[in-house]
Amino acid sequence: MKPLLACLACLVLASCGALGGGQGDNASTAAQALNMLRGGLFNRGDDAAPPQFTATRASLREAGITGPVLVARIETLGISAGLLQYQEVRGATVWRSLDGDTITTAGGLLRNTRGFGTDLHSLETAPLAQALAEGGETEYSRLFRGLDGLSRVETHRLYCRLEPQTRERVDVLGRGYDTQRYQETCNAQDRPAPIFVNTYWQGAGGTIWQSRQWAGPVLGYVELEEVRN
Amino acid sequence: MRGAGVHRTSGQGGRARRAILPGVVAGLTLLAPTMPVPADTLTGYRPPAPRTTLNFYGSPGLIDMPSAGVMPDGEFSTTLSHFGGITRNTLSFQITPRLSGAFRYSATEGLNLAGFETYFDRSFDIRYQVLQQREGGWWPSVAVGLQDFVGTGIYAGEYIVASRSVSDTLTVTGGVGWGRLGSYNAFGSPFSETRPSFVAGDTGGEFSADQWFRGPAAFFGGVEWQPTDRLGFTVEYSSDAYVTETGQGVFERRSPWNFGVDYQVNRSLRMGAYYMYGSEVGVNFAFSFNPARPAVPPSFEPTPAPFAQRPDRGEAPELWSTDWVADPAARPGLGERLAEGLSAEGQELQAFDLGANTVEIRIENNRYTAVAQALGRSARVMAEVLPPSVETFRITLMDDGLPVSTMIIRRSDLEALEQEPDAVGALQTLVGLTAATPTEEEDLVAGLYPRFDWSLRPYTRASYFDPDNPILMNLGVRLRGSYEFRPGWRVDGALTYRLVGNLDQARVSPSALPDVRTSGARYEQNDGIALETLTLSHARPLGNDFYGRVTVGYLERMYGGISAEVLWRPVTSRLALGAEVNYVMQRDYDLGLGFRDYDVVMGHVSAYYDMSNGYHLQLDVGRYLAGDWGATIAIDREFANGWSVGAFMTLTDVSAEEFGEGSFDKGIRFSIPVSWFTGQPSRRAVGTTIRPVTRDGGARVHVPDRLYDRVREGHLGNIDDQWARVWR
Numbered sequence: 001m002k003p004l005l006a007c008l009a010c011l012v013l014a015s016c017g018a019l020g021g022g023q024g025d026n027a028s029t030a031a032q033a034l035n036m037l038r039g040g041l042f043n044r045g046d047d048a049a050p051p052q053f054t055a056t057r058a059s060l061r062e063a064g065i066t067g068p069v070l071v072a073r074i075e076t077l078g079i080s081a082g083l084l085q086y087q088e089v090r091g092a093t094v095w096r097s098l099d100g101d102t103i104t105t106a107g108g109l110l111r112n113t114r115g116f117g118t119d120l121h122s123l124e125t126a127p128l129a130q131a132l133a134e135g136g137e138t139e140y141s142r143l144f145r146g147l148d149g150l151s152r153v154e155t156h157r158l159y160c161r162l163e164p165q166t167r168e169r170v171d172v173l174g175r176g177y178d179t180q181r182y183q184e185t186c187n188a189q190d191r192p193a194p195i196f197v198n199t200y201w202q203g204a205g206g207t208i209w210q211s212r213q214w215a216g217p218v219l220g221y222v223e224l225e226e227v228r229n
Numbered sequence: 230m231r232g233a234g235v236h237r238t239s240g241q242g243g244r245a246r247r248a249i250l251p252g253v254v255a256g257l258t259l260l261a262p263t264m265p266v267p268a269d270t271l272t273g274y275r276p277p278a279p280r281t282t283l284n285f286y287g288s289p290g291l292i293d294m295p296s297a298g299v300m301p302d303g304e305f306s307t308t309l310s311h312f313g314g315i316t317r318n319t320l321s322f323q324i325t326p327r328l329s330g331a332f333r334y335s336a337t338e339g340l341n342l343a344g345f346e347t348y349f350d351r352s353f354d355i356r357y358q359v360l361q362q363r364e365g366g367w368w369p370s371v372a373v374g375l376q377d378f379v380g381t382g383i384y385a386g387e388y389i390v391a392s393r394s395v396s397d398t399l400t401v402t403g404g405v406g407w408g409r410l411g412s413y414n415a416f417g418s419p420f421s422e423t424r425p426s427f428v429a430g431d432t433g434g435e436f437s438a439d440q441w442f443r444g445p446a447a448f449f450g451g452v453e454w455q456p457t458d459r460l461g462f463t464v465e466y467s468s469d470a471y472v473t474e475t476g477q478g479v480f481e482r483r484s485p486w487n488f489g490v491d492y493q494v495n496r497s498l499r500m501g502a503y504y505m506y507g508s509e510v511g512v513n514f515a516f517s518f519n520p521a522r523p524a525v526p527p528s529f530e531p532t533p534a535p536f537a538q539r540p541d542r543g544e545a546p547e548l549w550s551t552d553w554v555a556d557p558a559a560r561p562g563l564g565e566r567l568a569e570g571l572s573a574e575g576q577e578l579q580a581f582d583l584g585a586n587t588v589e590i591r592i593e594n595n596r597y598t599a600v601a602q603a604l605g606r607s608a609r610v611m612a613e614v615l616p617p618s619v620e621t622f623r624i625t626l627m628d629d630g631l632p633v634s635t636m637i638i639r640r641s642d643l644e645a646l647e648q649e650p651d652a653v654g655a656l657q658t659l660v661g662l663t664a665a666t667p668t669e670e671e672d673l674v675a676g677l678y679p680r681f682d683w684s685l686r687p688y689t690r691a692s693y694f695d696p697d698n699p700i701l702m703n704l705g706v707r708l709r710g711s712y713e714f715r716p717g718w719r720v721d722g723a724l725t726y727r728l729v730g731n732l733d734q735a736r737v738s739p740s741a742l743p744d745v746r747t748s749g750a751r752y753e754q755n756d757g758i759a760l761e762t763l764t765l766s767h768a769r770p771l772g773n774d775f776y777g778r779v780t781v782g783y784l785e786r787m788y789g790g791i792s793a794e795v796l797w798r799p800v801t802s803r804l805a806l807g808a809e810v811n812y813v814m815q816r817d818y819d820l821g822l823g824f825r826d827y828d829v830v831m832g833h834v835s836a837y838y839d840m841s842n843g844y845h846l847q848l849d850v851g852r853y854l855a856g857d858w859g860a861t862i863a864i865d866r867e868f869a870n871g872w873s874v875g876a877f878m879t880l881t882d883v884s885a886e887e888f889g890e891g892s893f894d895k896g897i898r899f900s901i902p903v904s905w906f907t908g909q910p911s912r913r914a915v916g917t918t919i920r921p922v923t924r925d926g927g928a929r930v931h932v933p934d935r936l937y938d939r940v941r942e943g944h945l946g947n948i949d950d951q952w953a954r955v956w957r
Contacts, residue, residue: 087535092648094535102535104648111650115532122650143650146270149521150869151599153653153953154270188271195271217273 108208118218287319297370297392312511313480314338351921352377369393386410403450413470415445483507520872525908551585570610580672589623599951626943630717632665633943703730742925745854759820857881871902879927894927896920
């Protein structure tokens, strides 16, 4: 009835099926793979070091995960996790962790996070997407929206410059892609230092295979990798 | 505002979710050891603690003298200072960015006025910053203040003061004071020679405009040096001669010079040690809070799952069929799933109406401070449960069975907007809000009525400012019960049993009026089981934006009778008008079922205005408990996260002499949502109403569940203020 919602359910069922099927080896591999995927997003307050994303393409396949996976590393929290594609809404992709927290991207560009503490409320992506499509050195503006101490939306206009840099080959979970590296610098009025400097590795066809993007002042920079099988 | 009299605060509020915790001021400091500073949403920069420090009067100042600084907007502070046998406890609030007010309770040991060994006093201050020093500007900040401005008070004084930061670490302050602040080394009387002198035992309490800025004036000043964000040194020259205190030998004033060092322990606590007036050691503790600086940010509450999307209609048209409506199993099945999903979000499903394209649910919000959040979470549950053919969601907010408003929202808008960068603003333009209609019998959740609810909880009751015992308190258990036989028709009652306490020692002071409130202490003599309230009530929308309520029974501890109220408030209106008529009888002191022989017909017409910037005005005109006629004006500042701080005063045809101490009824009140402390959603709040003196003039009966606050909560102004939480 809800195919999009069903995505995650399928994954869970697939793994459950394996677990329940009495195939001992497969079961433990699948469980391990899910654990490797889980990462440490949701173990705040746990004294143990947060688990990291350690899955491989093979272990994902064994766990029955065939759809795209977004690997996110959040530097400030010292964590990494794999998020599964959960919804596609009007050009935006919602990636969801097994524990229910989400990252939304549009064409690989970070739009919001939910469930990571002081989240990125929202950052406009359309002007940047346009600039990346054009490919050259471009100036444009993006709107940043954050919540203040009273939970009211505060909007700031950012003035950004996108610069193509070198061509690089990046490795995403053991698979190489030829990419163009871009650097984006965004400033706000009356603030001397840039608010952020993002880096994008864009492959042929416009896919952002890898990026380092700002997720608001509290979360800081998030490293994203898109894994497609 | 001094001398004999029973000094009580009356905890108002009776509504279950507005639990009152007296003594909250002390509790705050324990609950909030370190508080985050409000950060810049763009850079995360957290400014260090404000440069302005609070003085011994709890006002922005040096040590004992004021300065021209202001605290951050909305800052709510309590200071405790002590030197030379003088203790001052002050609650202060930065009402607007430039206007601030304070309420103080002070004790002077050995000041034998009006027959007390320790002289207790309550006083109010107000101050306004007329000029603010700009970065790179030449002009200093300038503030004008009235200290102890109602009554010929012991602390009465006025000042004009200028402060200028000459570097990042150094601030110089100089000012002119009158009254107490013009009592040492006066240079003359610039405006008027005569000033009424302080009279101990005077009823006080009146606005003493005839003395402001009159009489001798003197210069004061000082220098503050703050070499780090946390550490400060202060030298001041005081223009207060402490005439009354030194005359009674409270302490010896040998010098006008005061010296001190203070330290910012964390963002909420600043403490200082001082050498004062050449003879005394002093200490000052300042605890500061700000609604915009939650103890735990709400960002750590659980986030909802992404909004459920319907399958594509083109790909799966069969799923969009409306045949389900005719299925007799649809209503019980979907009702159960709705109730379950809503319950997980702290929302109680009370009624629902299923249509092929439109579904209405009626819910009671038991969890979220922000109504917008309750509506958003409920819409998510509807999207998870309801068949794809349902396009319009109608969510009616109920308050104890009273339908308050209906939000109308299109499912496809919710589906489309959640991931949009401007999801909050875009959705706001697309939702509709209408007045709710009465609940239809056939829509009720099967088996929900009649319903019975009860709770057994500890309670405290306190009285402050009694001259013999500044704080009197009872601790006991309260058994509450409610029986709702139809939506909006209910019986509520509460029994209390005192376990320990000393409230029975409260004084009963004589009164020239019927003792409608001064007899309050007599009701504390009962140490057995007490019937606090027992009421039968009915509330309902009357149509055309009118709401009505009738309540009969034991309305509060001191009065029983009948109360009827009508309120007019369109859902999108900033203005509301209301009328309430009560016939009440004074209850027996034993808090049983009997009545005394005092009864009165009283009531008010009321106008309420939401000024749309967080300020709320209320004017009530009518007859009060003692049969006096007059008006009450109240102003409250309410913050988007539910914090509220306000003040009220009542003037009636009772003269100041008849009224007695304080001259007229007045007080301050505040309420802080529990979610501000915990970061977790909750409808509970802590707070209290503080009256410096409780007398019989301008007194009202506390009718539970008055309509305005219940109705306003679900209306546009309130929902708009917290709208950003709709997606959370």
